[in-house]
Amino acid sequence: VTDSSTGEDLLVGRAIERLAGGPTWIVGPGHDCGVLRAEEGAVVTTTDALVDGVHFRLADCGPEAAARKSLLVNLSDLAAAAAEPLGFVVCVVLPFDAPDDLFDRLVAGLAETARAWNCWCGGGDTNRGPGPLTLAVTAFGRPPAGGIVTRSGARPGDRFSVTGPLGGSLLGRHLDFTPRVREARVLHALRVPHAMMDLSDGLSTDLPRLCRMSGVGARIEAGAVPIHPDAAVGAPTGRSPLERALDDGEDFELLVAHAPLEDATRVALAREGVALHEIGRATEPREGLRLARGGIAMPLVARGYDHFRGG
């Protein structure tokens, strides 16, 4: 008793040992604050919370996968800015009735992901609450030379491309995907992106967000949208593979607005193994958001995930 190691302190102490690492934290976890190196004079930040029953099903996927996803979704946001992951902090809210090993297994999932991405923890906070497991990660990145890519830089005439096929991520990809960090940095090094975002809520919901921030419209060619094989699998839902590619969400591919690609750029991207599937183009804002099929353009309706509606 005299050393006053409470249950919390023992668990947190073990977690700190497993999650601390890397050269980027000048002061790491265990203090009231961490200190992150920011040699460029600026640090890229992003934050995303995941909730059991909404973003994962703990009983199905297990704590390790939930924790991994909580970090990966934030790395995907860093990728959208063409930033290089530097570290993260995490708030864990455990259910009051959580099993004893839940916290340790979450830490294991975070530690494995931290190691895979060389992106280590600089601090955190652990609580218990009456709700489901909630994981709120804030990730930090190094801005690329010349500054990050935002959602604002698209202009009429730009092409819209995505870095991979869309739809059906609930089959499993939403839990274990590769944030497009490398692809984003290749694209940025080739000066391709005018604007970029990651596709988390579905193309039909996310594209309008980029268009609004850029002040452009969009015309998407239905036949050009790359559809993931998973979008054609599973229980019949009455929704076509194309609809699922547009609306399912959690693809965590990048949506990129860029000038028409020059041949030299195409060659360089191919050499780096970076795919860019052109799906349409940016238009004047008055043209709104349209989906063209067989030459006929209809309004593109946002049917992706709306966290205020609950999807």
Added chain:
Amino acid sequence: VTDSSTGEDLLVGRAIERLAGGPTWIVGPGHDCGVLRAEEGAVVTTTDALVDGVHFRLADCGPEAAARKSLLVNLSDLAAAAAEPLGFVVCVVLPFDAPDDLFDRLVAGLAETARAWNCWCGGGDTNRGPGPLTLAVTAFGRPPAGGIVTRSGARPGDRFSVTGPLGGSLLGRHLDFTPRVREARVLHALRVPHAMMDLSDGLSTDLPRLCRMSGVGARIEAGAVPIHPDAAVGAPTGRSPLERALDDGEDFELLVAHAPLEDATRVALAREGVALHEIGRATEPREGLRLARGGIAMPLVARGYDHFRGG
């Protein structure tokens, strides 16, 4: 429909207008990432999540006060590092059955606090979940010249002091307090703190944490602990005002380890209106953590808030 403004996007758009500000965000909210200026080549980070029913009672205090507290507790951590607040990001998890105005009222509370502290939002994330309202804030600070104060620097012979009276914060202070940002910077400018932390879980729980990180013991003089008048108020709980000062938590005063104060330092602190109540001293680690009453030292037992036990 063609502009695809979903409910989420409209609400978030309004929130961004109210929460963005200040010169520290090179890229502010509305993109996948924000970019924070970090002119010192380093940024101080801290994160804390608050849950309805655990850290506040939404039905009693209202959303504005809950949101304010979610930012203030993080500013208190920045204070413990002697850092200057620069900005924050926030994850909001709304209950599925939240009233329509909950989000706007949370934003109002955050905006008011952001303005009061000139500490503005650079991004966020909004979700709904089956649990109670959860607010996870990550705050950023500018490190003071020479680097932040941590929990590690206390040494045997140091004095322990607190910046204000303790106990009874549940009477209301836990919801509306002044993070000791100014006091910390005065102390740091006078080179007073060897180690520092903010008192969130109660002195009897927090002091051992600082001692463990510093590798020291502690002897606290019961008669020297400043007791807040609120610790003597309220329903009889069978706990003395001293016990409540030691154990209640959420005082958000600073615990400071420092060399015995020179007279010139005392004068300077008094001139700046910074109180330091000396409560004991750091000892050799083998002496453990002791509470002395009338010359008799007993083990100091951690009875503060343990988030794994639930307090």
